[in-house]
Amino acid sequence: MTPRLSRRRLLQAVAAAAVVLPIVxxxxxxxxxDIQRDTLDAWADTIVPGEKRSATDRVVAGATAGPGAxxxxxxxxxxxxxxxxxxxxxxxxxxxxTQALAYATAKGKLLDVRVPPFVAxxxxxxxxxxxxxxxxxxxxxxxxxxxxxxxxxxFHTAGHLDTATAxxxxxxxxxxxxxxxxxxxxxxxxPEFSYGVxxxxxxxxxxxxxxxx
Amino acid sequence: xxxxxxxxVLVIGTGxxxxxxxxxxxxxxxxxxxxxxxxxxGAADFTQSLELGGxxxxxxxxxxxxxxxxxxxxxxxxxxxxFAASLRAPSFAFERRGSTGRRLWPSVLTRRxxxxxxxxxxxxxxxxxxxxxxxxxPGGLFGAACANAGHTCNPVxxxxxxxxxxxxxxxxxxxxxxxxxxxxxxxxxxxRAHGAQVRPLHEVQCIARSLTPGYRYRVDxxxxxxxxxxxxxxxxxxxxxxVIVAAGTMGTxxxxxxxxxxxxxxxxxxxxxxSPNGDRVSMAVMDESRIRDVLGLERSPGTAYxxxxxxxxxxxxxxxxxxxxLPEFERFGLxxxxxxxxxxxxxxxxxxxxxxxxxxxxxxxxRKWRSWLTLLALTEDDNEGSWGALPPTGNFLRIASSxxxxxxxxxxxEHTLRGFAASDAALRSIVEKDGLGQHLDWTGGQPVLSxxxxxxxxxxxxxxxxALTADHQLRGSPGLFVTDGSAVPASLTVNPSLTIxxxxxxxxxxxxxxARALGLQVDESVPPPHLG
Numbered sequence: 001m002t003p004r005l006s007r008r009r010l011l012q013a014v015a016a017a018a019v020v021l022p023i024v025x026x027x028x029x030x031x032x033x034d035i036q037r038d039t040l041d042a043w044a045d046t047i048v049p050g051e052k053r054s055a056t057d058r059v060v061a062g063a064t065a066g067p068g069a070x071x072x073x074x075x076x077x078x079x080x081x082x083x084x085x086x087x088x089x090x091x092x093x094x095x096x097x098t099q100a101l102a103y104a105t106a107k108g109k110l111l112d113v114r115v116p117p118f119v120a121x122x123x124x125x126x127x128x129x130x131x132x133x134x135x136x137x138x139x140x141x142x143x144x145x146x147x148x149x150x151x152x153x154x155f156h157t158a159g160h161l162d163t164a165t166a167x168x169x170x171x172x173x174x175x176x177x178x179x180x181x182x183x184x185x186x187x188x189x190x191p192e193f194s195y196g197v198x199x200x201x202x203x204x205x206x207x208x209x210x211x212x213x
Numbered sequence: 214x215x216x217x218x219x220x221x222v223l224v225i226g227t228g229x230x231x232x233x234x235x236x237x238x239x240x241x242x243x244x245x246x247x248x249x250x251x252x253x254x255g256a257a258d259f260t261q262s263l264e265l266g267g268x269x270x271x272x273x274x275x276x277x278x279x280x281x282x283x284x285x286x287x288x289x290x291x292x293x294x295x296f297a298a299s300l301r302a303p304s305f306a307f308e309r310r311g312s313t314g315r316r317l318w319p320s321v322l323t324r325r326x327x328x329x330x331x332x333x334x335x336x337x338x339x340x341x342x343x344x345x346x347x348x349x350x351p352g353g354l355f356g357a358a359c360a361n362a363g364h365t366c367n368p369v370x371x372x373x374x375x376x377x378x379x380x381x382x383x384x385x386x387x388x389x390x391x392x393x394x395x396x397x398x399x400x401x402x403x404x405r406a407h408g409a410q411v412r413p414l415h416e417v418q419c420i421a422r423s424l425t426p427g428y429r430y431r432v433d434x435x436x437x438x439x440x441x442x443x444x445x446x447x448x449x450x451x452x453x454x455x456v457i458v459a460a461g462t463m464g465t466x467x468x469x470x471x472x473x474x475x476x477x478x479x480x481x482x483x484x485x486x487x488s489p490n491g492d493r494v495s496m497a498v499m500d501e502s503r504i505r506d507v508l509g510l511e512r513s514p515g516t517a518y519x520x521x522x523x524x525x526x527x528x529x530x531x532x533x534x535x536x537x538x539l540p541e542f543e544r545f546g547l548x549x550x551x552x553x554x555x556x557x558x559x560x561x562x563x564x565x566x567x568x569x570x571x572x573x574x575x576x577x578x579x580r581k582w583r584s585w586l587t588l589l590a591l592t593e594d595d596n597e598g599s600w601g602a603l604p605p606t607g608n609f610l611r612i613a614s615s616x617x618x619x620x621x622x623x624x625x626x627e628h629t630l631r632g633f634a635a636s637d638a639a640l641r642s643i644v645e646k647d648g649l650g651q652h653l654d655w656t657g658g659q660p661v662l663s664x665x666x667x668x669x670x671x672x673x674x675x676x677x678x679x680a681l682t683a684d685h686q687l688r689g690s691p692g693l694f695v696t697d698g699s700a701v702p703a704s705l706t707v708n709p710s711l712t713i714x715x716x717x718x719x720x721x722x723x724x725x726x727x728a729r730a731l732g733l734q735v736d737e738s739v740p741p742p743h744l745g
Contacts, residue, residue: 047571064573082266084443084613131568142276142618148571149558156557156579157263164262177554177582180522187389188261189379190523193349195510200356200366203532209335210342210370211301212532212546212707 035116037075039093042119044074044151046126048173058115061123067172073161074154083150092147096133103129219425220246221733222724223432223453224409225417225468228290229714230459230697232400233334237721238455239407241736243728246451247404248415248434250464250608251287255397259387263555268294268386269615275463277621280489280598280661284463286442286615288413291461292395292710293387295664296526296550297372299340300707301331301715305537305544309703311595312628317702319674319683330715337741338394340711341375343368343528349380350512350520351586352528354499355549355643357508358650359531362643366531369548372710373525380524385553403742414439414446416607417468420456420693421475427731428452429692431475435606443611454731455724458687459697459717462487462666463619464608466699469670469680469687471603478689480680483670487598487621489663491545491704493590493633494552495640496560498581499650507647519583526551527708534639535706542628545592545636546706547643552587559662560585561654570657578653586650590636591706596668598623623661665709670699672716684727685720692727696720 041059050068052060060070079086093116100118103125104111111120118126133144153159155173158166164186167174182188205213221243224235231247239245252270260267271287272294285291304324309317334340345353348368359366377392384393391398405411414437423431431452438444458465466484473479504510505517512520530548537544552559562574601620604610609617625633641652655662673679676688681700687693696717698709705712725737 048576049573064576066576068576077265080265082269082614084616127568127572130571138278139618145276146612146616152558152571153263153265153555155576156554159263159265159555162260162262162264162267176576177579178519179554179582182261186261188381188383190349190381191379192512193380193520193524194346195350195353195357195512196346197353198345199353199508199510200360200364200529202367203365203535206367206532207301209340210367212303212535 036089036093038119039096039116040078040089041070041075042126043096043130043147044069044154046123046130047148047151048072048155049123059119061126063123067176069151069155072155072158072171072173074151077150077154077160080160085146085150088143092143096129099129099133103132217431218246218449218451219428220244220451220453221728222246222455222457223248223430223451224457224459225432226290226459226461226464226697227288227401227411228285228292228396228459228461228697229710230461230717231290231457232396232404233714233717234457234459234694234696234721234724235409236400236404236407236742237718237739238725238728238735239404239409240739241725243733243735245404245409247409247411248417248432249288249411249413250416250437250460251285251413252439253288253411253413254293254387256387256389256391259389261381261383261386261389263553266614271387272385272615273617274615275609275617275619277619277623280621280623280663281659282463282489282619282621282666283664284461284666288411289396289401293397294385295710296384297393298369298527298548298708299335299338299372299711300370301328302705302707302712303535303537306703306705309541309593311541311703313678315675317673319672321683322672327712327715327719330718331711333718333741334711334714337399338372338714340370340372342370343375347375348528349524350518351524351551352549354504354508354510354518354586355588356529357510358643358646361508361649362646364531364533364643366529369527369530371525371527378525382522382524382526382551384526399742399744403744417460418471418606419468419475420472422477423452425452428454430456432456442614454692454733455728456693457724458693458695460608462669462698463621465695465697466600466669467603467608470600476690480676480688482678482680484600486596486668486671486678487623487666488594488596488668488704489598489623489661490665490667490709491590491592491594491629491632491706492661492663492665493592493636494559494587494655494662495590495637495652496585496587496655497644497650497652498563498578499584499586499644500648501584503647503649507649521551521583521585524551534636542593542595542632543635544706545590545632545639547636547640548589548591550587550589556662559655559657559659561657563651563653586644587655588640588644590633590640591708592629592632592636592704593706594629594632594704595626596703597626597629598669600669625661665698667698667701667709668703670695671702672700673702684723685716692731694720694724
């Protein structure tokens with residue numbers, strides 16, 4: 001009897017192949033890029049999208065104009081020793097690409113094999129893959145959440161840099177937020193901080209020291 | 214083999230719950246040793262930076278199931294990283310029943326009974342009463358929006374030296390100006406002046422009954438590596454006649470549950486009935502032109518607001534819904550509060566369709582960051598949280614500096630969700646009136662975020678649902694007291710630090726009396742710390 005290749009078996013085979021591929025030679029050249037970096041940058045770009053860095057940029061999807069997490073230094077944060085994720089990154093990259101391949105297979109999409117499967121997806125599909133990974137539960141879900149949070153932290157806080165230094169260097173995420181600059185000595189102080197007017201009546205039952213009764 | 218040390222009183226933790234009894238007992242004449250899991254830092258060490266590896270040394274972001282909790286991890290505990298709002302809990306909070314049908318607090322504890330202890334704490338810390346001219350722009354904006362909607366609003370009393378404060382908004386990192394009155398500036402130096410020893414980077418693992426005559430308990434600890442908190446640099450034991458557990462709401466139940474075998478007995482309520490203090494965070498993205506046109510506010514010519522990152526984090530609060538006539542679960546405080554950008558993952562983008570909290574629309578929301586107004590409703594939850602499996606060591610699984618995973622599970626029930634919905638509606642009606650802004654959820658990927666964990670080892674009269682008697686003694690373990698936020702029986706509808714501190718003051722004379730009964734020469738009535 002000829003074994004029938006079910007859709008489930010096909011997906012399992014594809015997934016197994018995808019898991020093996022990127023970790024056989026971590027950091028190996030893959031159509032001119034680095035699998036780990038390209039995959040994580042594409043992940044970060046899905047969380048905080050930005051514009052392509054060049055006309056030939058395959059990693060950043062270019063979903064919007066202006067800077068995103070990639071320009072803000074997400075990859076530096078992923079590898080930051082204070083984050084402590086470096087040891088699990090190869091495995092996460094393999095899983096992202098596995099999920100991307102499974103998604104493409106299920107949707108009948110053909111992928112450009114010269115780049116990692118996740119990078120080969122368009123922005124909408126990348127978003128669907130990220131959402132599917134974030135939907136899990138337990139410790140595994142926490143890891144995906146952390147991977148999303150780090151992209152957010154790279155853009156919103158320049159978490160891999162001293163904040164005053166980041167502002168001085170024109171960090172694109174802090175500039176996007178309008179994060180205020182410190183004084184010349186690198187210290188924040190706001191001598192002007194209050195409207196200085198009584199804006200509301202106090203609660204009638206307020207105690208003499210300002211507490212609720 | 215290392216010799217076992219001995220002391221009269223061993224205090225686990227150096228936050229409000231640890232520093233206050235440590236002072237009182239040391240000033241009364243006891244030999245006191247304090248063990249603290251985190252490092253010791255002072256004003257010169259505190260950074261104004263969001264770089265990981267800086268603030269993450271002293272702030273733990275604890276990931277549970279269905280909840281994220283922020284807590285301190287340093288000498289001074291959460292008092293070092295808190296936002297200094299110092300409010301007495303309203304009278305009705307002490308009468309709460311939750312869904313149990315019986316009063317949750319011990320019958321002897323009422324607001325009136327606690328008021329003298331609130332007085333003592335407020336004088337010692339000390340707490341400052343803000344005028345509106347002390348309240349930064351975001352608090353002023355919230356106050357004006359409240360008034361516009363027909364509500365009252367109050368400046369929030371703060372544990373801050375208002376003259377020294379630079380309104381820099383870096384309170385989470387610890388105050389480099391020594392303007393925030395943490396335990397580092399009052400009770401801890403006073404305790405040390407009376408001989409108390411503070412030992413940072415000492416993480417208590419368990420407590421057991423001692424076999425040494427006269428010493429009731431043996432406390433085992435490991436020494437935390439100063440460079441990598443995931444590593445151990447040593448271990449030891451201390452025997453004590455009295456033990457005070459104040460490792461914080463997130464730490465105390467874990468230590469006690471690991472100690473069950475060594476103590477021989479443990480109340481079933483330890484590690485149950487956790488409350489996030491009903492914390493319900495949300496935000497508004499404000500319309501600058503409406504702020505000017507409707508509220509008449511302008512901070513400089515042509516600029517109405519754009520001041521989200523300026524000031525002290527907590528400025529103003531409406532007490533309107535702290536009304537004892539309202540049904541339980543529908544009473545809440547509404548507070549303006551600044552959340553640093555490290556939490557920017559949480560706001561939802563306010564547009565239809567997924568994703569809610571990342572992607573293109575979320576980044577557009579970030580472009581208006583200076584016009585954000587973050588808000589905290591302090592509601593009445595139903596103590597739904599409980600701990601699961603114990604971690605192999607310590608209080609959590611520490612993945613990295615600051616990043617820890619707890620087995621705490623919190624799923625709000627229908628009562629708590631009713632409070633969330635009512636407070637959301639109240640805030641929406643304030644910030645959206647006359648088009649002032651758009652109210653947004655703050656639950657991106659996380660159902661509940663709490664900076665005020667409570668009740669994991671709570672006081673009460675009912676031995677089935679409380680772990681501590683009214684004198685803070687752990688049921689079945691004489692001489693073992695718990696004096697931190699875990700002892701607070703239920704959510705308070707205000708920030709809890711002042712209540713935790715007042716309870717620790719109230720507990721101290723009783724602990725001294727207990728020590729005297731053991732033959733120690735300890736004065737149970739000592740004056741408040743004298744601060745030079």
